[in-house]
Amino acid sequence: MPSLSFVVEEGGTGMPTPFEAQLREAGVYEYGEVSPGDIEFTQEVRELCKANKCGLYGKTWACPPAVGTVEECRLRCLCYKTMLVFSGKYDIARPFDYKAMHSGMVDFRRVARNVGAAARDHWSDFLLLANEGCDTCEVCTYPDSPCRFPEKFHAALEGYGIYVFKLARQAGLRYDNGDLTITFFGALLHN
Numbered sequence: 001m002p003s004l005s006f007v008v009e010e011g012g013t014g015m016p017t018p019f020e021a022q023l024r025e026a027g028v029y030e031y032g033e034v035s036p037g038d039i040e041f042t043q044e045v046r047e048l049c050k051a052n053k054c055g056l057y058g059k060t061w062a063c064p065p066a067v068g069t070v071e072e073c074r075l076r077c078l079c080y081k082t083m084l085v086f087s088g089k090y091d092i093a094r095p096f097d098y099k100a101m102h103s104g105m106v107d108f109r110r111v112a113r114n115v116g117a118a119a120r121d122h123w124s125d126f127l128l129l130a131n132e133g134c135d136t137c138e139v140c141t142y143p144d145s146p147c148r149f150p151e152k153f154h155a156a157l158e159g160y161g162i163y164v165f166k167l168a169r170q171a172g173l174r175y176d177n178g179d180l181t182i183t184f185f186g187a188l189l190h191n
């Protein structure tokens with residue numbers, strides 16, 4: 001069961017209150033917590049990644065195969081006690097408004113980076129994941145040299161083998177926020 005969701009239950013989360021304020025400033029719409037041990041990591045989602053509909057498979061350090069096997073991703077997540085799942089909601093003008101959907105996705109990566117920057121004020125060690133991969137650099141250094149900006153890096157939730165709609169439900173977040181909206185998700189693992 002989720003232990004918090006700022007839209008419905010402000011305060012009393014056990015998290016630093018300044019961080020909750022920072023989440024709002026970062027552009028987060030909703031958030032909730034999941035225990036990493038309760039998350040389902042599946043090869044099935046990894047296979048969807050391999051179909052490469054987003055075009056990022058094998059293109060960045062943030063996506064498979066660079067992130068390791070699904071089992072390696074699972075074990076990495078289990079190093080943390082808590083996963084904070086967060087979302088960003090964007091309006092679109094009509095169904096399949098691809099331009100607005102793309103700009104929402106780009107903006108959500110900015111939101112995820114803001115969450116990472118805020119997290120640095122509270123935790124020295126954390127893991128940041130977000131819908132789809134990292135677009136910080138015009139051309140990723142993968143696979144020839146190390147990531148240029150590890151402090152801005154966030155790997156893809158899907159690349160970790162996680163069904164995002166299931167994760168949202170576990171955290172008590174709305175996966176679908178209405179017909180003319182699109183919602184993106186990220187996760188911050190910390191102790």
Ligand code: SF4
Pocket residue numbers: 060061062134135136137138139140141142146147148149150152153
């Ligand atoms: S920060 Fe740049 S080098 Fe690092 S994964 Fe993202 S795009 Fe690649």
